[in-house]
Amino acid sequence: MTVIWRQRTKSVVPRADDPVLIFVRFGAPVSSIAMSLVSCRSRLVVCSVCNATMSAMGFVLHRGWRCAGLLAGILLAGTPVIAGQDFSAVPADPGLLKRPVADALAPADWTADVPIRLEVEPGEAADAVRGVALSVPGVRIGEPALYALRTKRNFPLTLQLVNLWEPESAWQLSDEGELSPMRVPRTIELGNLELGDYAQPLRAALQQIALVNALVARAGPPGTQRSITCFAPAGDGPLPPECDVKGDPSDARPPAELKYPNAGFNFAVGNRSGAPQYVALLLVDADNKVMRVPLQGGSPLQPGGWAASAGSPDLNNPGRLLLVTLSSDKPIPEDIATRGVQEGDGISVAVQQRSLADKRPVAIGGGIDAPEFASPWMAQFYSTVPYTEVDLKADDRKTGADKEHLRERNPEELAHRCGGTLIAPNLVLTAAHCVAKDGFAGKDAVKVLTTRRVRLGTQDLGRGGATYAIDAMVVHAGYVNRQTPNDIALLRLKPDRDTWDSGATPIPLLAGRDMTPPLTPRTAVTAYGWGYREVVAPDAAPLFNAAGEVQRNPGRLQAGTMQALDLQSCRGRMGKPLGEKMLCAVPPTDARGHTLANVFSCRGDSGGPLIRTLRGQDMLVGVASWSYGCGFGNYASVYTDVAKYAAWIGRAQQELQAGKVVWVDAQLKASTQPPSPARQ
Structure with a gap:
């Protein structure tokens, strides 16, 4: 079942071959709804068609054949749409934006500083650890401490940063018990006191904690919030969204104690102020990892309007979850999740604290669907040259293990070649055998620049995100066709006619x-x-x-x-x-x-x-x-x-040349000529 849901003029395109169920609840005339089909050879069945004054409608669209695309535009003057088996977090109650904010959801007594406890045996090592920790602005040694610096059980030279504020019910399983797993506080292993390699990880961890603390400490009193944030588990039916406002007096549930399963979530942000607002939503998990949730639409949110999340993130880190909503008269910087809110930014901060129930860690083969938004650096490397009818017929004649069963595969499978990782805004790291094997070996590797592309910003194979041309490539000169050593290559991407903002970000x-x-x-x-x-x-x-x-x-x-x-x-x-x-x-x-x-x-x-x-x-x-x-x-x-x-990756970045393939060897020497087998 494909989900189509709608907030003002933004729509989601369903997958081909899916039946689509759309429920629309609204108070506007039916004449405000427009629907069109684009390049679709399927049947369209419309049921429950209502008159122009009815306040609820249902449409069922079933497509029995492949459809190149369905464009559903539902102009509802800001009313929510619930579709298929997934449900928007936009509340149906138009008066919700006027309700008081729920004080119980705001984190209490949150300060910008980071008090820590030092539990390292006195001596030179302890003095060094203290010096590194106190070099981070906002960090102090004092009580009540939020974190402790201590050494690992049975490994007295291994320095750890231990969470002290989480309740024991949120502790995690660890193998420190040796004979069997035991529950311990959330812990980050930093490095070795003898080697001194703990310093940079310790600074980075404390800086991240300080960034989150400073962000949350900027939250204004509940009565000053410009926005309301709601969320609902995805796919659980049309449940009323949970919002950071006071509920009906007859509802005795304590919202601050609600625990939700680790499943996908839909989010929505509403503008409760009297002026247009730019909004952003950040999720902060119990490890202080900050994730920006994509919201539909890029223009200011009008008073009384709602912006829904462009997807359902799968939250798989049990423990505290902070929903940080930012509102401003000006566009909010894209890097707000890493830079934080600065004095003079003119950004209003609202925070609600929730709790996520435990879930076993994700167990590729033997894997599960990757969490939404968790891998914005993931790249797809695919072919732009389709199989021809001649190819298909040739495969039909094959038998046994030689047969590739091409006709049984969809176009996305047929085009897929490899994965890759975005390591800079325009650079993807992948395997050499993906780009320089068989028909692409040696001088033929240049064909990659014209017959292959990279897709970013989506977790669906061959769908969504944005695609990029490959304008330059570096292959390790030590790679030999169909052998395994030096299996590494670097691609430089170039936006072109078919490229738009993918939302992808390089791996940190x-x-x-x-x-x-x-x-x-x-x-x-x-x-x-x-x-x-x-x-x-x-x-x-x-x-x-x-x-x-x-x-x-x-x-x-x-x-x-x-x-x-x-x-x-x-x-x-x-x-x-x-x-x-x-x-x-x-x-x-x-x-x-x-x-x-x-x-x-x-x-x-x-x-x-x-x-x-x-x-x-x-x-x-x-x-x-x-x-x-x-x-x-x-x-x-x-x-x-x-x-x-x-070192090879650093050199490869320097040697990239538009329209060319360059080979860089283990000595970091570069050449535009492919190496001979003897040199390899």
Whole structure:
């Protein structure tokens, strides 16, 4: 079922082949509704057609064949639309904007400073830690402390930042109990006191906490708020949205204690002031990670108007959740989530605090749909040259493992080639075998610039977001066609006629470029991709699973939690020497070594990211490269180790040339001529 929902003149285009159910509730005449079909060969069935004065209408549109696009424009003078199995957070009550703000939802006694407790054994190390912490503006040592600096149990040289303000009910499972998992306060591992590598992570963590504290401390009294913020679980039926206002006197529920499941959420912001307002909505999770929720429309919100979220973010970090709504007479800076609100910005801040119930961490193959908005740096690398009828007929004549079953695949699957990661506003890092293999090897790699594109800003395969031309490319000169070492390449993007603002943002941290704590065995990492999801035996065709069934690419981006494996152990598993610049990831295990879920990378995931989360920020640590089969036995998924190629990436950025492919070798020497096999 496709969702179509509407706020003023912005509409959402449904997917092809979906039945669509639209419910419209409004008080305006039916003549204010306009609908049109564009390039659609399907049937249109309209039911429950009402007269021009009826206040509720229902339309059912069913399309039995593929439809190139459906444009539904519903001009409702600001009234909400509920469609299909997803529901807007815009409330139906027009008087809600006039209700008093609920005092109980505002965080109490929030100050801009960050009081911490130092629990490190006295000595030079403690003095050094104290000096680093106090170098961050707003941080002080005092009580009641929000965080403690202490060393890890059984690892007295490992410095940790421990959350002291969360209740015990929100503590997380950890393997610090050795024999079995135990619940501990939310903890960030910073580094080693002997090595001194904790300093930069400690500063960054405290700076992020200080930024959030300063932001929330700017919230005005409830009676001065210019906006109202509402939210509702997505897909749970037409439930009344929860809003930061006082409810009906007969409703005895304490809103500050409401706990919602970790599912997708729809949000809406309403303008309760008497003047047009620009609005922005930020979500701050319990790790102080700040995420800006895209809102529909870019113009000022008129008095009494509502702006709904452009999607339903999946919130998967249990604990405290802050909804920070910003209002201003002027456009709100795009980087407000990282810079914070400054004195003189003229921005009104409203905050409500909620709580999210616990949910098991996301377990790619063995993965689940990636949370909405959680991977704005994810890139799709795809072909612009479709298969011809000659190609399809040739595939029809094939049998067994040689047959690719092209006719069974949709256009998005046929076009998909690889994943990638946006590491700068116009730079995507991917695997060399995605751009320089077989028909694109050597001098033919230049064809990538004309026959391939990159899609950003969407988690749907081949749909949404914005697409970019590739105007330059650098490939590692040490990469050899169909071999695994030096499997890395850099693409430079160029907007063109088919490009618009995608909302994509580069990944914050890059291993090797930014301060990178060691990726020790069992460190949690997350893989992302649109690859096949079922087990494949070594030397078998990845197109078929172990049961011989044809695999399909998922329509939504998949994410799966894995853990790092040291190279020596990985060599023992793979039965093949691994290069020192490779990184192995395996399914996650519990403290006893039992596998929690079979998570792996497979065909279609190549070039995609392996992500480590540090201090609430995402760091790219690996580029999907190869494996033996997919998730078979105890074989690992192998990635190019980004940290080992930091210097190469820096040099590659300097060597990019418009309209050309450049090869940069391990000595950082560049050439526009592809290397000969002897040089490789």
